[in-house]
Structure formats: structure tokens, C-alpha cells
Amino acid sequence: MxxxxxxxxxxxxxxxxxxxxxxxxxxxxxxxxxxxxxxxxxxxxxxxxxxxxxxxxxxxxxxxxxxxxxxxxxxxLAVVHQKNDVPFDINVERLVAYGRMPYKRFLHSPSEEDEKWIDWALSITNLQTKRKKKVEELSGGERQRVWIAMALAQKxxxxxxxxxxxxxxxxxxxxxxxxxxxxxxxxxxxxxxxxxxxxxxxxxxxxxxxxxxxxxxxxxxxEDVITGERIEEIYGVKAIVDYREDSGVYVVPIGPCQRDE
Missing domain, CATH: 3.40.50.300 (P-loop containing nucleotide triphosphate hydrolases)
Structure with a gap:
């Protein structure tokens, strides 16, 4: 793109x-x-x-x-938005199945291909045991995985x-x-x-x-983009940018920069 x-x-x-x-x-x-x-x-x-x-x-x-x-x-392409409204009383499997809409033919039941991708999406997001649970009953992290699973079902x-x-x-x-x-x-x-x-x-x-x-x-x-100078330029915040072998580059914000009145 x-x-x-x-x-x-x-x-x-x-x-x-x-x-x-x-x-x-x-x-x-x-x-x-x-x-x-x-x-x-x-x-x-x-x-x-x-x-x-x-x-x-x-x-x-x-x-x-x-x-x-x-x-x-x-x-x-599939999109997972920041905020998602959960349809009332819908379970995980049914919501994930909406990801197959681009492939469905009018009035046709889900195909074997649809079922395969729904199962894969639930598996990769570790939601197999939650498939019959209502989405509104899940934790925040589980809900986010459901929306990702729906996007993944789009293949x-x-x-x-x-x-x-x-x-x-x-x-x-x-x-x-x-x-x-x-x-x-x-x-x-x-x-x-x-x-x-x-x-x-x-x-x-x-x-x-x-x-x-x-x-x-x-x-x-x-490593090239994140520097102390750039963080100050973008956010108006002083920060230490350092490197560790086990974790790579990391940022420690210190506090706001003094601004001219």
C-alpha cells in the first residue's frame, strides 16, 4: 500500500x-x-x-x-477499531463468523471453508473454550481477541x-x-x-x-526514529532513550519540557 x-x-x-x-x-x-x-x-x-x-x-x-x-x-484487509460495540446477547463464535461475510453467498449456510477459517481464528486467538460464551461476559482482553478473531476470519x-x-x-x-x-x-x-x-x-x-x-x-x-530529541519535539516531554542487550531500545519519560510563555 x-x-x-x-x-x-x-x-x-x-x-x-x-x-x-x-x-x-x-x-x-x-x-x-x-x-x-x-x-x-x-x-x-x-x-x-x-x-x-x-x-x-x-x-x-x-x-x-x-x-x-x-x-x-x-x-x-481487515480492520480492528479502537472502540467496538458488542451486539446484544451474541456469542463468540457467531461474532467471529461475521468475518466470513465477504465470502458468503446470499441465503447460503456457512461452507466448510467458512467453518475452517472460523475454527482457525478461534484457535490462533486462544478462544476455543469461549466460543459459546456471550461476548459481553468476557474480560476486556478476551473481547479484544474476539474482534481480532473476527478480522482474522476474513482471511x-x-x-x-x-x-x-x-x-x-x-x-x-x-x-x-x-x-x-x-x-x-x-x-x-x-x-x-x-x-x-x-x-x-x-x-x-x-x-x-x-x-x-x-x-x-x-x-x-x-532505533533510528526514537530519540530523546524527537520525543521532546513531538510530545514536549524530556526522556532518556537507552539500550539494553536483553530488551533493545527503551524510553524513560522524565517530565514535561519548560515552554516559553
Whole structure:
């Protein structure tokens, strides 16, 4: 996927994105970071075809994303949003089965192929024993895995995740990130995700994109992108950026920078 000089606004006065360009490399984990309101989630929505750029182009497999039919697009990429409303009284298996909608024919029962991918999605997310439980009865971490399982049932080579660790405690955050890493390393899925935690972004990314005020201001491998100077520039926070052999680059925030009045 390529994003070329994309500009976007929700209204006529404020531009949320300004001439954004980037490329998503196949088979890699790409993470977008930046302060609140910088345009990370908006960019992901544009890349998934939910919005149309005001200017510029987004290309998937060399074709403008708006030229892909909804069903064709749903077979190429799946999206897990930050907030998801759970349909009332639905169980895990039935919700995951919605991921097979791009492949279903009108009024036809689920096929053997559908069942195979539903079972695989439940297995890879470790939800086999929860398949008959109501989604509303699950913990936050389990619910997030259900939404990922539904996306995986779509059988797409590309997976977008918008702040997947939000609202989860530390254990479930790392459990989820390890699952994402497994999907990439073992199943060669191309992952694009938005994260807030810089240490998690560094540890689980092959490539990072840094945004501020609707623009991409840096991109590259985590070790090059994350520096004390850049953190101060983006977040207005002083931080120590160091390296350990057992964990790689890590960030320790110190406190806010003094701002000129």
C-alpha cells in the first residue's frame, strides 16, 4: 500500500492531514505514533477506505483504494477499531463468523471453508473454550481477541489495528502484542497499527511512522526514529532513550519540557 500526498479534512476549515506520504511494506509490522489529535486514526480510516482523501491517492496493489469494490477490499484487509460495540446477547463464535461475510453467498449456510477459517481464528486467538460464551461476559482482553478473531476470519493478508491495547491492563497488552507478532512472523500478515506506548512500539515494530499536526515528520526503523530529541519535539516531554542487550531500545519519560510563555 502507498499513500501519496494525501490531504483530508472533516470540514472546510481544518485539515486533519496535510500532504501525507508513506509506504506500507509487505510482511512487516508498521506502527504509527504521535500525540493525541495528530491524525493517526484518521490516516488509518483513510487507508482502510472509510474516508476519501480531499487530495492525493491511496493505492492498494497499485490501484486506488476507492476503485476496489467493498467485497474485494474486505478480502484484502481487515480492520480492528479502537472502540467496538458488542451486539446484544451474541456469542463468540457467531461474532467471529461475521468475518466470513465477504465470502458468503446470499441465503447460503456457512461452507466448510467458512467453518475452517472460523475454527482457525478461534484457535490462533486462544478462544476455543469461549466460543459459546456471550461476548459481553468476557474480560476486556478476551473481547479484544474476539474482534481480532473476527478480522482474522476474513482471511486477509493485511490487518489494521487502531490502538489495540487501549483499556487493557499490562498483562493483556503484552498478550495481545505477542499475538500480533505471531500473526506477522508465523503467518506473514502485514500489520499496520496505531500505538501510544513508545516502548511497545519500539519492541513490536519493524518500521515506525511519527506524526504531528497532521503530518509525517519521521519514518524508519525504531532505533533510528526514537530519540530523546524527537520525543521532546513531538510530545514536549524530556526522556532518556537507552539500550539494553536483553530488551533493545527503551524510553524513560522524565517530565514535561519548560515552554516559553
Amino acid at each position: 502507498k499513500v501519496k500526498e494525501v490531504t483530508f479534512s472533516y470540514n472546510q476549515t481544518v485539515e486533519q492531514l496535510k500532504a501525507v506520504s508513506l509506504a506500507v511494506e509487505e510482511g512487516k509490522i508498521t506502527t504509527i505514533i504521535g500525540p493525541n489529535g495528530c491524525g493517526k486514526s484518521t490516516l488509518l480510516e483513510l487507508m482502510s477506505g472509510h474516508y476519501t482523501p480531499k487530495k492525493g491517492q491511496i493505492l492498494l496493489d497499485g490501484k486506488a483504494i476507492q476503485q476496489h469494490s467493498p467485497k474485494e477490499l474486505a478480502k484484502r 486477509t493478508p493485511i490487518l489494521f489495528l487502531d490502538e489495540p491495547t487501549t483499556y487493557l491492563d499490562l498483562y493483556y497488552q503484552f498478550e495481545l502484542l505477542e499475538l500480533i507478532k505471531k500473526l506477522n512472523r508465523e503467518y506473514n500478515m502485514t500489520i499496520v497499527m496505531v500505538l501510544h506506548d513508545m516502548n511497545q512500539a519500539v519492541r513490536y515494530s519493524d518500521w515506525m511512522i511519527v506524526m504531528k499536526n497532521g503530518q509525517v515528520i519521521a519514518r524508519g526503523v525504531p
